[in-house]
Amino acid sequence: MMNPLDQTSNTPEFWDGQGCAFCETERFEDAIAAFDQAIALDPRYCKAWNNRGNALCGLRRYSEALAAYEKAIALRPDYHQAWFNRGLLFVEMMAYGSAVESFDRAISIHPDPRYIHAKESIWLNRKLMTV
Structure with a gap:
């Protein structure tokens, strides 16, 4: 290598x-x-x-x-990709409140549409879990 x-x-x-x-x-x-x-x-x-x-x-x-x-x-602390990935991890763990906090932090640093979409999809994940 x-x-x-x-x-x-x-x-x-x-x-x-x-x-x-x-x-x-x-x-x-x-x-x-x-x-x-x-x-x-x-x-x-x-x-x-x-x-x-x-x-x-x-x-x-x-x-x-x-x-x-x-x-x-x-x-x-301004590394938005790490905040975003942390949010994705929390979604995977179904810790949606922590995921929203991480996505909010990423969005406040860099309002990438992927970050916004990920945050907006959390309500759907929550709704699917309660069905």
Whole structure:
């Protein structure tokens, strides 16, 4: 995977990209290892923390995923993608109140239509659960 003489492979951005590629093929364990390598090179690289959370969600390791998203947010409170992903995790866990709070935070930072749609779909999820 890595040529030891290639300096570009020794950057957090490289390993984050590798992890994302593994996620696309649902190789979540490999993705986590790549994100961990990125974090080892730069523990403050919030993008790798966020993406690590995504890989952990793929494995349904929700408490670890939440911790990864929260680390990304702690490092960069205006990181709207991490707030959004945290909201998606809460929807998956049926913690809709926490999901709304996370989506609201993401929307306040960056009013992406995907974020707004995700928040608006929560009422449907709640209604389906009460039927």
